[in-house]
Amino acid sequence: MDKLKAKLIELFQSGEITLAIGYKQGTRGPRPFFCRSASDVEQMIFSNDYQPNLAVYLTKKEVVKDEKVAIVCTISALRSIAYLARENQIGQSQYKIIHLSPNDELMIFRSPWDIDPYIEEIPSTPSEDDRRVIEMLDAMTSEERWAWWAAQFSKCIKCYACRAACPMCYCTRCIVDNNRPQWIDPWASPLSNMEWQINRVMHLAGRCVGCGACGAACPEGIPVHLLNRKILDNIEENFGITAGLAPREGAVLNTFKPDDKENFIK
Amino acid sequence: MSKIGVFVCHCGENIGGTVDCEKVAQEAAKIPGVEVSTDYKYMCSDPGQTIIKNAIKEKGLDGVVVAACSPRMHESTFRAACAEACLNPYMCEIANIREHCSWVHEKGEATTQKALDLVRMQVEKVKKDLPLSTIKVPVTKKALVIGGGIAGIQAALDIANAGHKVILVEKEPSIGGHMAQLSETFPTLDCSQCILTPRMVEVAQHPNITLYTYAEVEGLEGFIGNFTARIRLKARSVDLEKCTGCGMCTTKCPTKKVPSEFNALMGLRTAIYVPSPQSVPNKPTIDKEHCVYYKTGKCKLCEKVCPTGAITFDAPDEIITEEVGAVVVCTGFDVAPTSEFSEYGYGRYKDVITGLQFERLASASGPTMGEIRRPSDGTVPKKIVFIACAGSRDAAKGRPYCSKICCMYTAKHAMLYQHKVHDGESYVFYMDIRAGGKNYDEFVRRAIEEDGVNYIRGRVARVYERDGKLIVKGVDTLLGGEQVEIEADMVVLATAGVANKGAEDLAQKLHISYDKYNFFAEAHPKLKPVETNTAGIFLAGACQSPKDIPDTVAAASGAAVKVAALFSKDQLLREPVVAVVNRMPPPVFSTCVGCSLCVDICPYSAITMENIKDRAGNVIKTVASINPGLCQGCGTCVAFCRSKSIDLQGFSNEEMYSSVMAALHE
Numbered sequence: 055m056d057k058l059k060a061k062l063i064e065l066f067q068s069g070e071i072t073l074a075i076g077y078k079q080g081t082r083g084p085r086p087f088f089c090r091s092a093s094d095v096e097q098m099i100f101s102n103d104y105q106p107n108l109a110v111y112l113t114k115k116e117v118v119k120d121e122k123v124a125i126v127c128t129i130s131a132l133r134s135i136a137y138l139a140r141e142n143q144i145g146q147s148q149y150k151i152i153h154l155s156p157n158d159e160l161m162i163f164r165s166p167w168d169i170d171p172y173i174e175e176i177p178s179t180p181s182e183d184d185r186r187v188i189e190m191l192d193a194m195t196s197e198e199r200w201a202w203w204a205a206q207f208s209k210c211i212k213c214y215a216c217r218a219a220c221p222m223c224y225c226t227r228c229i230v231d232n233n234r235p236q237w238i239d240p241w242a243s244p245l246s247n248m249e250w251q252i253n254r255v256m257h258l259a260g261r262c263v264g265c266g267a268c269g270a271a272c273p274e275g276i277p278v279h280l281l282n283r284k285i286l287d288n289i290e291e292n293f294g295i296t297a298g299l300a301p302r303e304g305a306v307l308n309t310f311k312p313d314d315k316e317n318f319i320k
Numbered sequence: 321m322s323k324i325g326v327f328v329c330h331c332g333e334n335i336g337g338t339v340d341c342e343k344v345a346q347e348a349a350k351i352p353g354v355e356v357s358t359d360y361k362y363m364c365s366d367p368g369q370t371i372i373k374n375a376i377k378e379k380g381l382d383g384v385v386v387a388a389c390s391p392r393m394h395e396s397t398f399r400a401a402c403a404e405a406c407l408n409p410y411m412c413e414i415a416n417i418r419e420h421c422s423w424v425h426e427k428g429e430a431t432t433q434k435a436l437d438l439v440r441m442q443v444e445k446v447k448k449d450l451p452l453s454t455i456k457v458p459v460t461k462k463a464l465v466i467g468g469g470i471a472g473i474q475a476a477l478d479i480a481n482a483g484h485k486v487i488l489v490e491k492e493p494s495i496g497g498h499m500a501q502l503s504e505t506f507p508t509l510d511c512s513q514c515i516l517t518p519r520m521v522e523v524a525q526h527p528n529i530t531l532y533t534y535a536e537v538e539g540l541e542g543f544i545g546n547f548t549a550r551i552r553l554k555a556r557s558v559d560l561e562k563c564t565g566c567g568m569c570t571t572k573c574p575t576k577k578v579p580s581e582f583n584a585l586m587g588l589r590t591a592i593y594v595p596s597p598q599s600v601p602n603k604p605t606i607d608k609e610h611c612v613y614y615k616t617g618k619c620k621l622c623e624k625v626c627p628t629g630a631i632t633f634d635a636p637d638e639i640i641t642e643e644v645g646a647v648v649v650c651t652g653f654d655v656a657p658t659s660e661f662s663e664y665g666y667g668r669y670k671d672v673i674t675g676l677q678f679e680r681l682a683s684a685s686g687p688t689m690g691e692i693r694r695p696s697d698g699t700v701p702k703k704i705v706f707i708a709c710a711g712s713r714d715a716a717k718g719r720p721y722c723s724k725i726c727c728m729y730t731a732k733h734a735m736l737y738q739h740k741v742h743d744g745e746s747y748v749f750y751m752d753i754r755a756g757g758k759n760y761d762e763f764v765r766r767a768i769e770e771d772g773v774n775y776i777r778g779r780v781a782r783v784y785e786r787d788g789k790l791i792v793k794g795v796d797t798l799l800g801g802e803q804v805e806i807e808a809d810m811v812v813l814a815t816a817g818v819a820n821k822g823a824e825d826l827a828q829k830l831h832i833s834y835d836k837y838n839f840f841a842e843a844h845p846k847l848k849p850v851e852t853n854t855a856g857i858f859l860a861g862a863c864q865s866p867k868d869i870p871d872t873v874a875a876a877s878g879a880a881v882k883v884a885a886l887f888s889k890d891q892l893l894r895e896p897v898v899a900v901v902n903r904m905p906p907p908v909f910s911t912c913v914g915c916s917l918c919v920d921i922c923p924y925s926a927i928t929m930e931n932i933k934d935r936a937g938n939v940i941k942t943v944a945s946i947n948p949g950l951c952q953g954c955g956t957c958v959a960f961c962r963s964k965s966i967d968l969q970g971f972s973n974e975e976m977y978s979s980v981m982a983a984l985h986e
């Protein structure tokens with residue numbers, strides 16, 4: 055941690071950065087911290103388990119425009135940055151990508167493309183609790199599962215906090231904002247809530263890194279991230295792509311390999 | 321508010337017998353926005369079309385729904401009628417109440433209700449429809465013909481004679497293909513070379529044809545009317561400009577024992593060689609694999625004797641690009657080698673040969689000057705056995721198909737043998753005689769009845785060597801499966817016609833489809849036999865399936881006409897059913913976020929990323945952009961784009977949504 059702070063102070067003093075995005079203590083745990091001077095670096099805290107996923111800010115022009123930015127990344131945020139680069143959302147050496155590894159080593163990635171070899175070694179895995187819920191859901195019949203999720207989504211108030219928390223939900227016009235046609239009713243209702251979540255999850259299929267920020271952001275406590283996690287599992291089973299690793303040959307669900315399994319075509 | 325006309329067709333009894341068309345028209349009149357609604361016995365007839373045209377003019381309609389047969393039948397008819405009445409043709413939609421309704425349901429209330437629902441869906445769609453105009457793409461009036469066999473020669477000449485430029489690419493040092501190797505041709509027994517060589521010469525001299533021999537197509541990009549081909553001109557180590565074709569070099573070359581491909585590996589040639597005396601161009605090529613200089617760095621005898629200094633050792637291959645508007649693929653076929661057949665000695669017996677090798681023996685320009693002699697000892701065979709269907713129609717060998725030409729050329733071979741060896745005996749083992757074609761059956765009858773060829777219906781189980789003879793063991797199924805054993809001097813296998821070695825590779829370079837035997841696939845087996853599934857690329861000849869010369873030439877002329885028709889216009893008109901990435905005024909420019917994920921999923925590679933720049937040239941935004949020439953309107957990208965930034969013209973998200981909603985909440 056001291057190494058991280060020292061580095062940030064050095065970067066501020068040399069003028070290499072004007073903004074460091076990291077975490078500080080909030081009333082209910084860590085919260086995003088937009089640090090603008092060397093003297094404020096002291097407040098910075100860090101752990102690889104922290105939510106939210108700070109990579110979400112890198113595609114927000116209002117935050118990063120005209121700034122020289124350093125971002126302090128959890129492993130999840132690193133994964134997201136690798137994907138964002140694949141999808142042309144961030145440039146070669148636009149940001150200083152700083153990371154403190156679980157064994158306390160300070161790492162600075164020159165380019166998002168350098169992240170791969172590091173995260174390749176660390177699979178994205180769900181927490182014990184999440185794994186238990188997924189196993190419980192897997193054991194259900196599809197009717198039971200539908201009923202379980204329908205009950206969960208009946209709580210949804212369409213605040214879109216899950217979308218706002220997701221680094222990969224960077225579209226400037228989301229499908230729910232589209233009103234010609236109005237694919238999904240804008241108000242909260244059992245049907246439209248379900249439609250929204252199915253769309254959200256499918257739009258992230260093959261792109262989600264499994265950070266869980268969406269579930270953590272939900273004020274109603276709906277574990278929406280488990281749907282994404284299940285798709286990560288499916289992709290791993292069917293295409294052998296390590297969860298959260300951005301494949302170099304192109305996104306897993308929009309490229310074709312002759313030896314892809316086709317056992318889902320019945 | 322829209323003013324829509326609904327026109328319900330009875331199609332005689334086809335629709336009217338099942339659907340209450342009058343009621344559909346009356347009910348449709350109540351849909352908001354419908355200005356007129358009427359029914360008529362045959363809407364596609366002249367009076368029917370006049371009803372539509374008059375309604376458009378009199379009521380000032382801005383949309384038309386014709387409830388009739390499938391849009392595949394008459395969409396273009398009704399759209400043309402609308403255009404005549406000055407309504408944008410794409411504001412006309414068809415509700416298919418025949419194939420989708422009257423033909424598949426019983427007469428009754430529910431069927432009429434369904435017809436009305438189908439009309440309602442199209443009325444809602446028309447309300448959202450936008451006027452469209454056809455897309456114009458320029459056409460480069462130059463054709464690329466790949467393969468210089470008789471198919472390629474014919475196609476090139478026909479296109480060139482229609483007044484268009486042609487690039488003919490042949491991978492061997494000479495054009496001519498298999499036909500140049502044939503002796504005489506069924507069913508007329510005219511000499512193959514005599515009818516082919518004049519055309520080969522015509523190709524070389526035609527002002528509209530550029531011939532590249534010893535060349536291969538490396539890649540093809542672009543789309544109909546606008547292809548760019550990359551062609552590799554393989555270094556032949558001889559400057560064709562300087563070479564006069566005097567032939568000094570070939571007499572002096574010390575490497576004299578290279579099996580000659582032209583003679584189907586039965587004769588020999590030198591390392592610097594001209595495939596045959598009739599070759600076009602009649603100038604040599606150095607075969608680097610066998611040339612002493614290329615192997616050891618020493619020799620260059622040919623360079624010393626060449627009077628014009630035409631030898632260019634170590635010259636590199638050259639890659640050129642050509643812009644063309646259409647491509648005709650004529651790369652032909654090959655025959656399976658004898659080594660494929662374990663039961664006939666795996667190619668170990670010198671006197672078991674292929675039909676193609678027999679052609680060379682029978683040819684006056686062949687290694688034996690047209691005398692039938694055994695490759696092993698040069699004696700004239702007194703007993704010869706021809707085995708038809710060697711490897712064809714044999715599911716166990718992986719080729720269930722009939723090679724089509726073998727029955728005919730086997731009859732020809734037996735006949736030629738009888739003409740040349742008067743005291744010889746010939747046998748043909750066959751499964752069936754397939755001699756469909758003008759004068760074909762007569763030809764086979766002649767072999768049997770006049771030339772005394774013995775036809776035995778049955779398979780040959782084995783051929784093996786005993787005391788310099790080939791023992792052929794088979795059965796005669798017409799004699800109740802009786803065993804037959806013939807002590808032959810020579811055996812000729814009519815081996816299966818197969819796809820060329822490089823066929824699969826070429827198909828992938830050209831983005832055309834091929835079947836599981838690597839023969840190229842036509843767009844429709846009956847109605848589009850010379851088209852491929854890729855617009856602007858045509859097929860002719862044996863690269864599609866084994867074919868004889870008449871079929872090959874007919875296909876080549878057919879493909880040439882398609883090319884000429886394509887070149888008859890300066891611009892191609894295409895239906896505007898293509899995908900478009902939205903564009904809007906600054907500062908948004910487009911709702912596309914530039915994720916570029918759609919680029920990979922387009923099966924036609926129609927999508928690229930485009931930079932939107934400000935006046936100073938700085939990139940403001942990078943967004944997807946679709947080439948309307950390449951887009952086939954499949955809609956994959958539309959479904960894929962998360963931000964719904966892509967729309968398929970004529971089937972936009974809004975149009976389809978309205979239509980589906982109309983079906984759901986009526």
Ligand SMILES: Cc1cc2nc3c(=O)[nH]c(=O)nc-3n(C[C@H](O)[C@H](O)[C@H](O)COP(=O)(O)OP(=O)(O)OC[C@H]3O[C@@H](n4cnc5c(N)ncnc54)[C@H](O)[C@@H]3O)c2cc1C
Pocket residue numbers: 466467468469470471472489490491492494495496497498499502504505506507535536537650651652653654655675676677679725729732820822826860861862863867868869870872
């Ligand atoms: C033993 C035998 C006897 C026959 N006898 C008769 C007969 O008597 N009467 C009759 O009507 N038919 C006969 N045929 C059939 C006849 O040979 C074919 O109909 C004819 O050759 C087909 O012509 P083509 O141009 O399609 O193919 P081909 O003759 O095979 O020519 C294809 C050409 O394309 C070239 N090529 C291949 N790949 C490429 C590439 N990638 N790039 C550039 N060039 C390429 C080849 O080098 C070749 O020059 C006989 C066939 C055989 C095997």
Ligand code: SF4
Pocket residue numbers: 901911912913914915916917918919943944960961962963964965966
């Ligand atoms: S059109 Fe859609 S899929 Fe394609 S780059 Fe734009 S946002 Fe991505």
Ligand code: SF4
Pocket residue numbers: 898899921922923924925926927946950951952953954955956957958968
């Ligand atoms: S509609 Fe099909 S062909 Fe056209 S750009 Fe989209 S994916 Fe490509």
